[in-house]
Amino acid sequence: MEPEFYRQLHEQGIISDASFEKVKHKHQNVLFSLHWELKTILYLGVTLLSGGLGTLIYKNIDTIGHQVILALIALVSASSFFYCSKHVLPFSKDKVASPNTSFDYVLLLGAITMVSFAGYIQYQYNIFGNNYGLATLFPMLALFYIAHRFDHLGILSMAIVSLGLWMGLTVTPKKLLSYGTFNSQTIIGTYLTFGVLLLIAGFLTQRYDFKKHFKFSYHHYGVHVTYIALYAGYFYNYQKGTDLLFLAGVIALTAYLYFDSLKTLSYYFMVITVLYGYFGVCCLIVRLCMLFQSGEAFSVGILAFLLSGVGLILLLIELSKKMRGHDRF
Amino acid sequence: MIVFNKEWIDNLRIVKQAEKDQRSGCITVDELWLIRRQYPVGLYTPGVFTTIGLFILTLFTISMGAGFVTLLIAGAGVLDTFVWPLVLGILVYIGLELLMREKSLFHSGSDNALLYTSGGLVAGGLIWLVEDLNGHQSALMADATILFLIGGFLTLRFADMLTGVITCLSFFAVVFFGWQKVGSFGLATMPFMMMLAAGAAYALLLKLAKKTDAVYYENCLLIMKITCLVVLYAAGNYLVVNRLNNKLNNLDDATNTSIPFGFIFWIWTFVVPIVYLYLGIIKKQTMPVRLGMLLIVAAIYSFRSYYHLLPLEVMLTIGGALLLTVSFGIIRYLKTPKHGITYQEPDDINKWDNLRIESLIIGETAAHAHGSPPADDGYHFGGGSAGGGGSSGGF
Numbered sequence: 001m002e003p004e005f006y007r008q009l010h011e012q013g014i015i016s017d018a019s020f021e022k023v024k025h026k027h028q029n030v031l032f033s034l035h036w037e038l039k040t041i042l043y044l045g046v047t048l049l050s051g052g053l054g055t056l057i058y059k060n061i062d063t064i065g066h067q068v069i070l071a072l073i074a075l076v077s078a079s080s081f082f083y084c085s086k087h088v089l090p091f092s093k094d095k096v097a098s099p100n101t102s103f104d105y106v107l108l109l110g111a112i113t114m115v116s117f118a119g120y121i122q123y124q125y126n127i128f129g130n131n132y133g134l135a136t137l138f139p140m141l142a143l144f145y146i147a148h149r150f151d152h153l154g155i156l157s158m159a160i161v162s163l164g165l166w167m168g169l170t171v172t173p174k175k176l177l178s179y180g181t182f183n184s185q186t187i188i189g190t191y192l193t194f195g196v197l198l199l200i201a202g203f204l205t206q207r208y209d210f211k212k213h214f215k216f217s218y219h220h221y222g223v224h225v226t227y228i229a230l231y232a233g234y235f236y237n238y239q240k241g242t243d244l245l246f247l248a249g250v251i252a253l254t255a256y257l258y259f260d261s262l263k264t265l266s267y268y269f270m271v272i273t274v275l276y277g278y279f280g281v282c283c284l285i286v287r288l289c290m291l292f293q294s295g296e297a298f299s300v301g302i303l304a305f306l307l308s309g310v311g312l313i314l315l316l317i318e319l320s321k322k323m324r325g326h327d328r329f
Numbered sequence: 330m331i332v333f334n335k336e337w338i339d340n341l342r343i344v345k346q347a348e349k350d351q352r353s354g355c356i357t358v359d360e361l362w363l364i365r366r367q368y369p370v371g372l373y374t375p376g377v378f379t380t381i382g383l384f385i386l387t388l389f390t391i392s393m394g395a396g397f398v399t400l401l402i403a404g405a406g407v408l409d410t411f412v413w414p415l416v417l418g419i420l421v422y423i424g425l426e427l428l429m430r431e432k433s434l435f436h437s438g439s440d441n442a443l444l445y446t447s448g449g450l451v452a453g454g455l456i457w458l459v460e461d462l463n464g465h466q467s468a469l470m471a472d473a474t475i476l477f478l479i480g481g482f483l484t485l486r487f488a489d490m491l492t493g494v495i496t497c498l499s500f501f502a503v504v505f506f507g508w509q510k511v512g513s514f515g516l517a518t519m520p521f522m523m524m525l526a527a528g529a530a531y532a533l534l535l536k537l538a539k540k541t542d543a544v545y546y547e548n549c550l551l552i553m554k555i556t557c558l559v560v561l562y563a564a565g566n567y568l569v570v571n572r573l574n575n576k577l578n579n580l581d582d583a584t585n586t587s588i589p590f591g592f593i594f595w596i597w598t599f600v601v602p603i604v605y606l607y608l609g610i611i612k613k614q615t616m617p618v619r620l621g622m623l624l625i626v627a628a629i630y631s632f633r634s635y636y637h638l639l640p641l642e643v644m645l646t647i648g649g650a651l652l653l654t655v656s657f658g659i660i661r662y663l664k665t666p667k668h669g670i671t672y673q674e675p676d677d678i679n680k681w682d683n684l685r686i687e688s689l690i691i692g693e694t695a696a697h698a699h700g701s702p703p704a705d706d707g708y709h710f711g712g713g714s715a716g717g718g719g720s721s722g723g724f
Contacts, residue, residue, distance in 0.1 A: 005343050005346075005368075009364065009367070014360065014363045014364065014367060015356060015360055016357075016360070019355060019356040019357060019360055022354070022355040022356070023350055023355045023356060025355075026350065026353065026355050030669075031666050031669055031670065031671040031673065032610075032613035032669055032670045032671070033670075033671050033672070033673055034610075034618070034659070034663070034670060034671070034672060035671075035672055035673060037615075037618055037619065037622060038656050038659055038660055038663075038672060040622070041622075041652050041655065041656040042652075042653065042656045042657075042660075044649075044652055045648075045649045045650070045651075045652030045653035045655075045656060046649070046653065047649070048645045048646070048648050048649030048652065049645070049646060049649025049650055049652075049653060050649070051642075051645050051649070052642045052643070052644070052645030052646030052647075052648075052649055053646055055641070055642035055645070056642050056643070056646060059642070267375075267376050267378045267379055268378045270378075270379075271378040271379055271381065271382035272378075272382075274382060275382055275385065275386070278386070298400075299397070299400055299401075302393055302396050302397045302400065303397055305389075305390075305393040306390060306393040306394050306397055309386060309387075309389055309390030309393055310390055312386055313383060313386050313387060313390065313439060316379060316382055316383055316386065317373065317375075317383070317432070317437075317439075320375045320376070320379040321373070
């Protein structure tokens, strides 16, 4: 049965006969889809099986031998890439659709096994000696190449993470926050460089219309890393004179991202920019209150928090209304 | 009773349905546009990120506001009594009502934050009062009753999912603590009492869902039904019953005391999830199917807490192979839809696609399988599987 309102709309002439028939047909033949459920079981099966087999092999490494395992991994990786290069569509600057549903997963399998192969061979045989930079450089370059050639966002994410690794970091936002290793000027500097590099990469993809849809991934990592590095720099250099420089960086970044996300209609970047930027405002308020060191200043500070908070909420509501109708995210 | 403009909610439902039908190509974009004009929606319903952002900001602002007011009257001596949270909670509630009248927010993050704080503060104040009256001892039954009443009121007024769940859970808590007072007979029959309560609550919800106003509480009713079904299962799950029994009788978990009629609970542990799954498929409802799948995992976990038949990795391998075969088999079987069931993707395309969630999960998890910084010795080999595990959790 089609929903009742369609009948009314049809009588009023808002819905055409053809559309009404289609709606009727659709709602008469509703199929119950088990797509996500079955896909979840499939994923779970792959995960359990690979986990179980991995552990089994690990426990029996003495009888199997490293060469056999390495050869196995290499075989899996090579055959995945062989399959993908046979099926891949010609390269284009724009988004290229994957030729079939399993393509993306096969490619992912190939990339993951390739990286494990590189890691394994370095760990077991020390191919590059203690030159870890070189050991991570090659997989990273390969990943960037694969991401662009085969147009795969997941592998791009892997490549970005390994770029960070190569620069000597662990960069996924979760780890960034949970390890909290911001105890030296060099680390903060590296993070900052890395973040800015990603932001520039995101900017360039859009500017030169080269794989524009990659911008989201570059910006996602870039925004978090840069903001966190800037704030870390601010607190690390607190009261040393250079701290305000970092705060100025926050303001500049916020301004850039604000206009950029308005232009690209991205709710996600809008919200995180507003939140990170507001944290900067809070830092400023606290700083101003500290200058006076009195009970009144404290109350005024809280009042300032309150009012700025209300203002920001209203701003966010207005912004999202403004962007409404274009993009739900 | 409900705070929202009912006509707008009706229109919102219509527009959402039309959007779905437009995506699946039944109606044209122009027609969708006309429908949007025909059924205007004045409610403010932001997307998921804006909602999260508004929620965080509002919580922050409320605490600042509460802090400011508290500072102002700090000398008055009411701060260390139950009156203060009560007054604050009522103030926040008044703010919420005013805001809803002005801005027509609809589960937008801001209203949720105000709702939870006001509910929490009022409930906290009342519980404080009860404990004062009770000679500074906790009165669990009274506390649960307070939560139930406040949660019930707020749910009816705001159709909020979280308050709905709290209402359900506090109802079960009332039954639990009430039956506990009966004594040793109450303790012994507790699982059955809880099953009865959950079943009755579920039946009541089904009855409520038939009322005309129920459409405004759609999500609310769904999540409350899920809560009831989970409690119904947990009430008879061997692990839960055993552990709870040990706790109530001050026994040690390690001694592994067996419970009388244990086999009944083992049957319940394994049969109920399958029943949910089966009924879901028969009635073509997604919720019981997913719930059944999750509870099967819970059943296996319960079983493994008592019996270790095989080493973990062998279990994983066999289980993984089994799952793969089964899912492959079903997918193949459903290649052409049978009994009105299909493997085709539902045509209301997954909104999350826009976010490229999957790619981020890969970035987060596959990072382990990587390079070789000297620090994580011996970790490399497990790397691949650890990454996979994480991705399924995120899924």
